[in-house]
Amino acid sequence: MADAAPSPDTPPVAVVVVIFTVVDGGLQVLLIHRSAEPHRGLWAIPGGRLNPGEQLVEAARRKLVDETGVRDVYLEQLFTFDGLDEVTPGGSLAVTYFALVDHGRVRLASRTDWRPAWFTMHRLPPLAFRNEEVLAYALERLRNKLQYSNVAYSLLPTRFTLSQLQRVHESILGRELDKRNFRKRMLSLEIIEATDERQAEGAGRPALLYRFTSREPVVI
Amino acid sequence: MADAAPSPDTPPVAVVVVIFTVVDGGLQVLLIHRSAEPHRGLWAIPGGRLNPGEQLVEAARRKLVDETGVRDVYLEQLFTFDGLDEVTPGGSLAVTYFALVDHGRVRLASRTDWRPAWFTMHRLPPLAFRNEEVLAYALERLRNKLQYSNVAYSLLPTRFTLSQLQRVHESILGRELDKRNFRKRMLSLEIIEATDERQAEGAGRPALLYRFTSREPVVI
DNA sequence: CCAAAAGTGTTTTCCGTACACCCATGC
DNA sequence: GCATGGGTGTACGGAAAACACTTTTGG
Numbered sequence: 001m002a003d004a005a006p007s008p009d010t011p012p013v014a015v016v017v018v019i020f021t022v023v024d025g026g027l028q029v030l031l032i033h034r035s036a037e038p039h040r041g042l043w044a045i046p047g048g049r050l051n052p053g054e055q056l057v058e059a060a061r062r063k064l065v066d067e068t069g070v071r072d073v074y075l076e077q078l079f080t081f082d083g084l085d086e087v088t089p090g091g092s093l094a095v096t097y098f099a100l101v102d103h104g105r106v107r108l109a110s111r112t113d114w115r116p117a118w119f120t121m122h123r124l125p126p127l128a129f130r131n132e133e134v135l136a137y138a139l140e141r142l143r144n145k146l147q148y149s150n151v152a153y154s155l156l157p158t159r160f161t162l163s164q165l166q167r168v169h170e171s172i173l174g175r176e177l178d179k180r181n182f183r184k185r186m187l188s189l190e191i192i193e194a195t196d197e198r199q200a201e202g203a204g205r206p207a208l209l210y211r212f213t214s215r216e217p218v219v220i
Numbered sequence: 221m222a223d224a225a226p227s228p229d230t231p232p233v234a235v236v237v238v239i240f241t242v243v244d245g246g247l248q249v250l251l252i253h254r255s256a257e258p259h260r261g262l263w264a265i266p267g268g269r270l271n272p273g274e275q276l277v278e279a280a281r282r283k284l285v286d287e288t289g290v291r292d293v294y295l296e297q298l299f300t301f302d303g304l305d306e307v308t309p310g311g312s313l314a315v316t317y318f319a320l321v322d323h324g325r326v327r328l329a330s331r332t333d334w335r336p337a338w339f340t341m342h343r344l345p346p347l348a349f350r351n352e353e354v355l356a357y358a359l360e361r362l363r364n365k366l367q368y369s370n371v372a373y374s375l376l377p378t379r380f381t382l383s384q385l386q387r388v389h390e391s392i393l394g395r396e397l398d399k400r401n402f403r404k405r406m407l408s409l410e411i412i413e414a415t416d417e418r419q420a421e422g423a424g425r426p427a428l429l430y431r432f433t434s435r436e437p438v439v440i
Numbered sequence: 441c442c443a444a445a446a447g448t449g450t451t452t453t454c455c456g457t458a459c460a461c462c463c464a465t466g467c
Numbered sequence: 468g469c470a471t472g473g474g475t476g477t478a479c480g481g482a483a484a485a486c487a488c489t490t491t492t493g494g
């Protein structure tokens with residue numbers, strides 16, 4: 001590893017956070033409307049400059065809190081892209097993260113310019129900065145993570161029904177799952193446990209509420 | 221994503237490449253002996269500053285060619301660390317990559333200072349810059365990749381025997397594999413195919429030579 | 441009583457693993 | 468002819484997938 005001698009020739013570094021949530025059966029992502037050039041009028045993944053002395057993950061958490069007001073959610077580094085922003089001479093870097101938030105806890109920043117909004121992943125608006133690539137990569141990672149970790153804890157309230165959990169999985173995977181197999185698997189993984197409470201969902205039999213045995217990331 | 225306004229307050233960016241090879245049954249990694257401070261006398265993963273205007277992957281390829289003379293091998297971005305180099309005020313970033321090279325093709329740079337050398341992964345010298353972390357992460361990723369991709373193509377000559385391929389897998393996974401099961405699996409994945417040539421390995425029946433059906437990264 | 445959602449078991453298929461012997465060659 | 472490495476098949480167990488009906492509640 002080279003000595004890191006200070007130099008003016010170092011590219012600007014942005015930290016960018018793909019924020020996912022699931023709302024009534026759809027996987028959604030938070031985007032910002034650009035009111036300034038470049039790419040004015042397009043939508044972009046929220047992000048900003050890394051402050052001097054700030055750690056990457058701190059910067060990502062800061063962006064997340066700025067945009068949604070939530071903290072203590074699942075946050076993972078995705079990939080570092082270069083040249084996303086094709087206008088900076090000498091190039092630029094974007095260290096991307098992805099985060100999962102329970103829609104019920106989010107309070108979107110209300111700004112007149114740069115307004116944030118949720119978009120369904122399969123109906124995205126025109127995006128700035130090759131953000132299609134970033135989102136595609138984030139979705140792929142999320143789908144993988146879902147299979148062998150408990151990340152879904154970050155998308156649901158502390159107590160939830162198995163049907164809610166199944167809908168979250170279905171939204172992310174983009175396909176329907178068999179109810180019996182899904183329940184069997186979730187319970188055998190021992191990442192969730194039943195509480196003694198029930199919750200009615202409109203008409204129909206009330207469902208048992210479950211909780212995650214751990215609300216920290218756990219690899220299965 | 222923020223506008224990338226130029227600013228002097230951007231951290232220095234290093235690109236670092238974990239270079240793996242397999243030599244007679246052992247997974248080895250290329251390290252550089254530091255003859256200057258900080259961490260003089262310790263060993264470090266090769267890397268260097270990202271040049272202005274240079275893409276990350278280009279910088280990684282450049283380092284790889286500098287150190288080993290090889291090109292067109294498997295190279296993948298690992299993770300971006302901050303503060304590895306704890307001496308730079310305001311922090312620094314290290315974008316890490318890992319590469320897999322066929323030991324037979326390598327010509328190490330011969331320098332008097334910063335001399336490069338191969339080390340067996342389970343007998344590492346004292347390392348600089350929290351490089352233990354980086355190596356542990358790289359090894360984990362390599363083990364995963366090995367299971368569901370054809371990355372091993374980059375560790376072997378174009379033609380190889382199944383025993384050679386098995387030894388590569390065993391070196392990386394750190395455990396012995398059953399010959400029959402290994403062959404069954406490799407052949408069923410359809411990432412390798414038999415040639416009509418044979419190769420004798422000392423005494424004993426000559427082995428069929430195989431080749432990878434693709435020498436580009438393929439996910440299984 | 442009927443619509444709506446919750447809950448529940450069995451069978452089959454596929455994949456990973458365990459395991460032992462014969463084959464071709466060099467010396 | 469023997470030491471060395473190459474090559475092969477079968478049986479078991481566990482996980483995932485396919486598949487349909489009963490239960491509990493609200494209206």
